Amino acid sequence: MKSSNMERNKSEKIPDMDFCRTEYGMYAPEVTSMAQIKQSDADSLAGVGVHVRGHERSGTMILRNTYTLCAQSESKGLELLPIAAALKKYEWLGDKYYFKAVPAELDEATKRCAGQKEPHGYFIRVQKGARVTLPCQAAFYMASENITQMVHNVVILEDDSELQLITGCVTQHDIKSGLHTAVEEQYIGKNARLTSTMVHGWGSDVVVYPRAGTIVEAGGRYESNYISLRPAGQIISNPQTWLNGKGASAKYLTIILGSPGSTIDIGGDVYLNADGATAELAHRGVCTGGKMHQKGMLIGNASCKAHVDCAGMLLNEGKGGFIESIPGIKAHHPDARLSHEASIGKIAPEQVEYLQSRGMEEREAISMLIRGFLGSDIEGLGTELDARIAEIAELAGHGEG
């Protein structure tokens, strides 16, 4: 990795994090195999797109609290291991990839992760030319109150390979607090394609600090869909993407539901370092309360094209909730074509009444409008993603967030 390519946008400020509330490793695992997973656990996981049984998947990894229940590939060309095992198996992993896209010294979250005796998380490798047709799924599941999950995931797509990855992060329905930090490093080889869909469904006081870095080589494509279904107490995330090869591309879609008491700060910096690189960043937020920050920064270092778009809908007034949208662009190259837009609005009463005149109840009308707002301009959403959006629209429409 050339160090010049890994430069970070200097204006990034890491917000204060709260590490004092939980202890790591206090709990002995009470569930140690897939067979022991209760139906209620399976239901929670299914809610974020991870299916314990009956669904066709190319591989499954489940971390329950701090215990890895399984990490198994079912598909040729796909390797899925617990990260600790992979580090033992492959020396090159530590030399070339581990803490290379996300520096161990980045901040308190990464330092703590690096300091663990044995890291949790997954290692995924798709071999050169392998096109894994079925999605691979991973779950980070918090089933006890007040635990800490510190995970470290590495995904390597070798040249010309393809993978769809579904990651579900969820707390058991009655769990309120916990701390989840994650280091996510993704390496996308030449002409390789990674589609990552992450669905979060956290308890109301859970604190979540993902630190992600993705490097895309020539002709490679990274697509990220991030959906936060139930707002956590605090989510602070600013994924970094380096488009280092000619024609590399990245597409981010972030859909967030904010509610009273939550602080959500989601950014996304994309460095367009090679000619023909393209990027699209789209943030969609529905706020029924709490603080919501939508950010995004495009840095054009070559002849490239990129667009960032933040759109927010603020549903309730007078509860101290707000949406702040800051899309940013920065060009270092005369042929960088960068653009941004941001808008915040409310639900127009005449639109609600129009739908009511077709027989809808007011709530149904509001849900349909929110769903339209969240899903507009996005072609080809999968049925699962579409179902998640419908769920958010339903929750927000009922003011329950």
Place this chain on the structure above:
Amino acid sequence: MKKNTNSLEIRELCVQVDGKEILRNLNLAIPEGEVHALLGLNGSGKTSLMMVIMGFARYKVTSGQIFFEGKDITGLDITERAKLGIGIAEQRPPTIQGVKLKHILYYIVDKKFQQSDEFALMVKAAAMEKFLDRDINEGLSGGEIKRAELLQLLAMQPKFSMMDEPDSGVDLESLKLVGNLINMIFSRDSCRRINKKAGLMITHNGSILNYIQADKAHVMLEGQIGCSGNPHVILDTINKCGYEACARCMRRVAR
């Protein structure tokens, strides 16, 4: 013989919009199975009357009552009125980002019907096949908006339908199609009065009346029904003498 009851009846209705009085002591009765035309100058209160019958919040009833099939609906909200069987095709409906015409139609009709030939024919009758996947009213021409609105009414099958200037901004070819849709909505081809739907149609220039037989016409002037009668006789007078003649006539009556 069945008693001829009113589908819609309005008694002494006064309505304000943004604090300004728009309708003044308006009275109107539309019997079951009858379609009435509402004529009048721009700004005379035609659209306001339709919007207040549907129950839009901006149109505030300060006094008077609205009855639908004998039931006082003055205090009901839009949804309740729609569920009772009142429908509207607006002249300038809102554009909604991300909400497609098919989303609304699929809400109105059940899954089985969505897949039926009858549904496909309905969409075809409105020439809206290409618009099902488009955001509602986004970038549509005047005629396309009318057809989208009428298609929704056709799907809803209201007992009482209102249409705001279905003939304005529509070329001659489309007017025939629009006329056909309206006849379908009102079931005008039925021989039995009981099967026919009732409704109110606003028309500024009366051109839609070449396609639909209205039972009666009303002329609105300054927030009141000034004159009612045979649609063709009234339209003839207006075409010859203009609405100014109606105003003069009304002033004479008032004196």
